[in-house]
Amino acid sequence: MDELLKILATNALETHANIARMLNVPAAEVDARIAAYEKQGVIRGYQAVLNEDQLDLDKVTAVIEVKVTPQREGGFNTIADRISRYPEVSSAYLMSGGYDLLLFIEGKNLRQVAAFVSEKLAPLDGVISTSTHFMLKTYKRLGVQMHQESSDERLSVAP
Amino acid sequence: MNASVSLHNRINTVVRDIPRSGIRDFFDIVTTMKDVISLGIGEPDFDTPWHVREATVFALERGATHYSSNLGYIELRRALSKYVAKHFGAEYNPDNEVLVTVGVSEALDIALRALINPGEEVLYHEPCYVSYRATILFAGGKPLAVETKAENGFRLTRQMLEAKWTPNTKLLMLNFPNNPTGAIMDRRDLEDIAAFAREKDLIVITDEIYAELTYDNPHTSIVSLPGMKERTVFLHGFSKAWAMTGYRLGYACGPAELIEAMMKVHQYTMLCASSLAQKAAIEALTRPEIDVGEMVAEYRRRRNYIATAFADMGLECHRPLGAFYAFPSIAKFGLKSKDFALKLLHDEKVAAVPGTAFGECGEGFLRCAYATSFDNIKEAMARLKRFTGKL
Numbered sequence: 088m089d090e091l092l093k094i095l096a097t098n099a100l101e102t103h104a105n106i107a108r109m110l111n112v113p114a115a116e117v118d119a120r121i122a123a124y125e126k127q128g129v130i131r132g133y134q135a136v137l138n139e140d141q142l143d144l145d146k147v148t149a150v151i152e153v154k155v156t157p158q159r160e161g162g163f164n165t166i167a168d169r170i171s172r173y174p175e176v177s178s179a180y181l182m183s184g185g186y187d188l189l190l191f192i193e194g195k196n197l198r199q200v201a202a203f204v205s206e207k208l209a210p211l212d213g214v215i216s217t218s219t220h221f222m223l224k225t226y227k228r229l230g231v232q233m234h235q236e237s238s239d240e241r242l243s244v245a246p
Numbered sequence: 247m248n249a250s251v252s253l254h255n256r257i258n259t260v261v262r263d264i265p266r267s268g269i270r271d272f273f274d275i276v277t278t279m280k281d282v283i284s285l286g287i288g289e290p291d292f293d294t295p296w297h298v299r300e301a302t303v304f305a306l307e308r309g310a311t312h313y314s315s316n317l318g319y320i321e322l323r324r325a326l327s328k329y330v331a332k333h334f335g336a337e338y339n340p341d342n343e344v345l346v347t348v349g350v351s352e353a354l355d356i357a358l359r360a361l362i363n364p365g366e367e368v369l370y371h372e373p374c375y376v377s378y379r380a381t382i383l384f385a386g387g388k389p390l391a392v393e394t395k396a397e398n399g400f401r402l403t404r405q406m407l408e409a410k411w412t413p414n415t416k417l418l419m420l421n422f423p424n425n426p427t428g429a430i431m432d433r434r435d436l437e438d439i440a441a442f443a444r445e446k447d448l449i450v451i452t453d454e455i456y457a458e459l460t461y462d463n464p465h466t467s468i469v470s471l472p473g474m475k476e477r478t479v480f481l482h483g484f485s486k487a488w489a490m491t492g493y494r495l496g497y498a499c500g501p502a503e504l505i506e507a508m509m510k511v512h513q514y515t516m517l518c519a520s521s522l523a524q525k526a527a528i529e530a531l532t533r534p535e536i537d538v539g540e541m542v543a544e545y546r547r548r549r550n551y552i553a554t555a556f557a558d559m560g561l562e563c564h565r566p567l568g569a570f571y572a573f574p575s576i577a578k579f580g581l582k583s584k585d586f587a588l589k590l591l592h593d594e595k596v597a598a599v600p601g602t603a604f605g606e607c608g609e610g611f612l613r614c615a616y617a618t619s620f621d622n623i624k625e626a627m628a629r630l631k632r633f634t635g636k637l
Contacts, residue, residue, distance in 0.1 A: 090543065090547070093543075094547070098620075105551065105624065108550060108551040108554040108555065109547035109548070109550050109551045109620075110547065110550065111550040111554070239291070241287050241289055241291070242273065242287070243273065243276045243277060243282060243284045243286065243287065243597060244269055244272050244273035244276050244284060244286035244287060244597055244599065245269070245273075245286070245287050245288045245289050245491075246267065246269045246288050246375065246376045246377070246425075
């Protein structure tokens with residue numbers, strides 16, 4: 088992966104001037120490359136990594152395994168696209184193994200998620216079965232430890 | 247009655263006359279202060295790779311808590327032999343040409359003790375790692391420091407060595423990539439040095455602990471050059487590339503006769519390196535270098551940043567090509583290295599080690615380690631800029 092993208096994936100707020108220094112290229116080149124990635128859709132947005140457990144939100148997250156029937160011509164894409172358009176779906180992946188789609192669903196409470204599954208998702212044409220799991224606690228997200236402060240055990244000066 | 251005076255007189259004169267490491271003094275001052283950003287740490291800020299730590303726990307559970315053979319576990323020596331052949335271009339027999347030690351520090355010590363007769367001379371280059379001069383003296387040798395220069399990228403040349411060599415010179419010590427300068431030697435530079443070593447029949451001890459950390463050019467080892475393997479003790483370890491400093495694990499590769507001699511000193515003073523650390527090292531070597539590659543890329547970005555930041559604030563610095571140190575010149579500010587470092591610490595709470603900790607010729611320089619987070623580096627550079635602007 089382009090080093091520029093690695094830097095942004097670690098810290099999207101890094102200034103272009105600093106990125107230019109790190110990569111040893113002119114700042115204008117960094118501007119241009121980022122603009123190109125945005126235009127191509129490689130960069131789809133910039134988000135903060137939140138530790139939601141700390142926020143006391145009225146929110147539950149469910150992970151749903153969905154078995155579907157692939158459709159003629161569209162294969163899995165047609166049904167996956169239909170499902171991922173629901174705003175409740177925060178992420179959707181096509182999987183190998185025992186089921187086909189893996190969905191991350193967000194709702195206010197258990198009942199709301201249950202309603203989404205039973206009223207919207209399960210009745211969809213092509214959906215064979217669903218299996219819903221609720222998340223209890225986040226230990227690590229997007230490579231970031233959520234409940235562990237990073238610590239530096241090193242001496243402050245060493246040879 | 248005056249016990250301290252009489253004890254002082256009883257201490258071995260060589261030990262008594264060697265000053266404590268300048269780093270140590272500086273460390274004592276830094277630890278009294280709060281909220282210091284340290285560019286003074288000569289060890290990686292990366293965690294030891296998790297698979298290595300996990301393997302250590304597993305080894306502990308499995309009971310790897312006993313002595314290993316003096317040379318080290320044969321499984322580790324085989325892995326080391328393969329690693330050195332692949333990356334450094336020299337083949338060593340794991341049965342009798344590889345010795346596992348307690349860090350490169352021990353390896354260096356026992357190599358010198360195994361080789362030096364009282365009064366024999368050892369050529370080494372300064373600025374250098376803090377222990378070199380002391381270790382030579384402890385072993386009864388006579389240190390011959392060769393000064394490397396900023397204008398030359400702190401590289402060592404044959405002319406520099408010739409100027410110091412005498413018929414009583416037996417050994418040449420090398421350390422590239424270099425702590426504290428970040429200098430490296432490319433193949434052509436090393437060929438000149440190798441020719442000199444062969445001509446003068448010198449034994450070479452090469453400390454290549456930073457070998458994996460080069461940023462623009464690949465590392466070349468002097469052992470890979472013709473006629474050098476048979477006169478060279480190659481030293482390496484796990485502290486830097488695998489961030490395993492606290493494991494204290496290093497190794498020496500060399501001709502069987504030299505390794506046998508070093509093994510004798512090791513056997514009677516250390517017995518063997520930590521068994522747990524050796525098990526961890528086996529894991530580090532047999533699960534290849536994915537972690538190392540990522541680490542190098544991160545250091546390179548920091549190096550680039552810091553080099554540009556120095557240039558922006560008008561601080562002269564040769565481009566650091568390896569290790570994780572920059573060694574800018576602060577001579578133009580008219581302060582001694584130590585005073586500059588102390589004032590910087592006091593005024594801006596940034597710790598960087600005065601160049602003189604690495605030899606007298608480090609006067610006028612400051613060692614800035616970039617083995618710290620990018621946020622710290624940014625903040626330290628901003629403070630340093632403010633500081634130098636006021637001088």
